[in-house]
Amino acid sequence: MHDIKWIRNNAAMFDQAMERRKLSGVADKAIELDKARRDHVAKLQELQTQRNNASKAIGKAKASGDEAVAQAAIAKVADIKKAIQQGEETERNLTETLNNYLAQLPNIMSDDVPDGADEDENIEMHKVGEPKIFDFEAKQHFDLGEALGQMDFETAAKMSGSRFVILSKDLARLERALANFMLDLHTDEYGREEVVVPLLVNANALEGTGQLPKFEEDMFKTTDGKYLISTSEVSLTNLVRETVLQENELPKRYTSYSNCFRSEAGSAGRDTRGMIRQHQFTKVEMVSITHPDKSEEEQMLMLESAELVLKRLGLAYRVVRLCSGDIGFSSKRTFDLEVWLPGQNMYREISSVSTCGDFQARRMGARFKTSAGKTNFVHTLNGSGLAIGRTMVAILENYQTKDGDIEIPEVLHSYMGGKKVIKAIK
RNA sequence: GGAGAGGUGGCCGAGUGGUCGAAGGCGCACGCCUGGAAAGCGUGUAGGCGGUUUUCCCGUCUCGUGGGUUCGAAUCCCAUCCUCUCCUCCA
Numbered sequence: 001m002h003d004i005k006w007i008r009n010n011a012a013m014f015d016q017a018m019e020r021r022k023l024s025g026v027a028d029k030a031i032e033l034d035k036a037r038r039d040h041v042a043k044l045q046e047l048q049t050q051r052n053n054a055s056k057a058i059g060k061a062k063a064s065g066d067e068a069v070a071q072a073a074i075a076k077v078a079d080i081k082k083a084i085q086q087g088e089e090t091e092r093n094l095t096e097t098l099n100n101y102l103a104q105l106p107n108i109m110s111d112d113v114p115d116g117a118d119e120d121e122n123i124e125m126h127k128v129g130e131p132k133i134f135d136f137e138a139k140q141h142f143d144l145g146e147a148l149g150q151m152d153f154e155t156a157a158k159m160s161g162s163r164f165v166i167l168s169k170d171l172a173r174l175e176r177a178l179a180n181f182m183l184d185l186h187t188d189e190y191g192r193e194e195v196v197v198p199l200l201v202n203a204n205a206l207e208g209t210g211q212l213p214k215f216e217e218d219m220f221k222t223t224d225g226k227y228l229i230s231t232s233e234v235s236l237t238n239l240v241r242e243t244v245l246q247e248n249e250l251p252k253r254y255t256s257y258s259n260c261f262r263s264e265a266g267s268a269g270r271d272t273r274g275m276i277r278q279h280q281f282t283k284v285e286m287v288s289i290t291h292p293d294k295s296e297e298e299q300m301l302m303l304e305s306a307e308l309v310l311k312r313l314g315l316a317y318r319v320v321r322l323c324s325g326d327i328g329f330s331s332k333r334t335f336d337l338e339v340w341l342p343g344q345n346m347y348r349e350i351s352s353v354s355t356c357g358d359f360q361a362r363r364m365g366a367r368f369k370t371s372a373g374k375t376n377f378v379h380t381l382n383g384s385g386l387a388i389g390r391t392m393v394a395i396l397e398n399y400q401t402k403d404g405d406i407e408i409p410e411v412l413h414s415y416m417g418g419k420k421v422i423k424a425i426k
Numbered sequence: 427g428g429a430g431a432g433g434u435g436g437c438c439g440a441g442u443g444g445u446c447g448a449a450g451g452c453g454c455a456c457g458c459c460u461g462g463a464a465a466g467c468g469u470g471u472a473g474g475c476g477g478u479u480u481u482c483c484c485g486u487c488u489c490g491u492g493g494g495u496u497c498g499a500a501u502c503c504c505a506u507c508c509u510c511u512c513c514u515c516c517a
Binding site: 042044045048049051052055056057058059060062063070074077078080375 | 473485487
């Protein structure tokens with residue numbers, strides 16, 4: 001949520017920023033709504049002043065037993081009452097209109113976000129590792145998983161429909177191994193606090209992080225008005241909702257392993273096969289709450305952690321800087337990690353590391369108190385570290401053998417009970 | 427799910443229609459006292475919005491949240507959220 005005061009004072013700059021998001025005339029519109037509201041509030045307050053003064057006089061008159069004076073005064077202010085009631089309702093409407101307008105405006109992007117229409121214009125920062133070359137034709141993960149008899153889309157479809165999967169045996173354990181491996185890395189080596197979060201949240205929480213009001217169709221909603229989280233970024237970031245932290249409590253670094261639920265409303269037909277795009281998946285998420293001066297370096301630290309997961313797993317990947325056309329609603333700047341998938345013969349997104357500046361903090365009322373005693377909004381960051389399903393896809397495709405075995409990356413051996421390879425069925 | 431109780435400032439807690447944004451206490455800040463500290467004494471101590479263009483002042487709103495009644499609401503009414511107790515159910 002943007003600060004209307006700031007928009008008022010920096011209209012041109014704000015418009016420029018929104019232009020990059022393909023929105024025009026935003027500042028004028030916001031200022032117009034704000035002006036209408038403020039003009040109205042000024043009038044309303046004038047009426048309230050009259051009423052308050054009159055009421056005080058009535059109180060005094062009654063206290064001194066001067067009933068006649070009191071009655072006269074009451075008669076005099078009676079008609080102000082109606083005007084105030086109407087005025088209050090109008091104020092509510094004007095405020096709501098302004099807030100609704102502001103709530104659907106995306107964050108201002110950082111200057112270093114490149115212009116671009118879509119993901120094709122993202123900028124590659126660096127590559128790590130070489131895409132694996134096989135002396136046989138690399139299979140896609142779903143062929144490998146189904147051949148192992150440990151990845152079952154058909155049975156899942158019977159009970160849940162499309163975009164669900166059932167993992168069993170070694171692949172089920174691999175899910176757990178990956179989660180543990182990632183959580184251990186983030187907690188033990190980076191000091192992030194592990195959290196188990198609610199998967200069902202109310203609309204306020206989602207408005208705080210920016211999934212609402214614009215992207216309701218992406219969410220699953222329960223009959224009692226709650227929503228399944230699309231990422232535990234929502235729950236983790238909302239940990240500091242409506243709080244005032246002490247400056248020395250910053251940064252707060254959280255990590256969580258959770259299920260995520262997405263309706264994938266806009267992606268019918270995309271990635272219909274396999275585990276790449278599911279209605280339900282798991283993810284280890286990182287969220288940081290920082291001092292405004294520290295969010296830049298925090299994003300680099302978060303990126304480093306996510307990269308380290310891929311490095312330890314021996315997976316080739318590249319880091320891209322998202323362009324203006326691909327960056328998310330709440331983000332100021334996003335780096336995506338794309339892992340190499342031999343079966344698909346391309347890089348696919350496996351993590352996204354974003355800084356939101358104070359955008360989410362404003363929406364949530366997440367603040368901190370400076371040593372000088374001032375309260376100020378914190379900065380929030382989030383990043384996947386990593387999406388488990390897609391990591392499994394990457395392992396299957398990168399560690400497949402000609403016979404259809406899956407070698408298990410060394411760092412996972414201990415998490416897999418010493419198992420080093422998942423053998424194909426002969 | 428049923429019955430009841432309750433949500434007041436950083437914290438505790440008083441306040442059932444009239445100068446209540448709110449007694450008192452704790453905490454905190456400053457000052458006095460002290461060799462220094464504690465104790466004691468004194469003073470001060472919420473936030474949002476708008477105006478003023480400011481280290482001052484004015485208005486307004488805020489006693490879980492949202493409505494309503496009233497000239498006037500922390501106080502009355504309705505709705506809603508949350509917390510606690512008992513019962514029921516349950517992993």
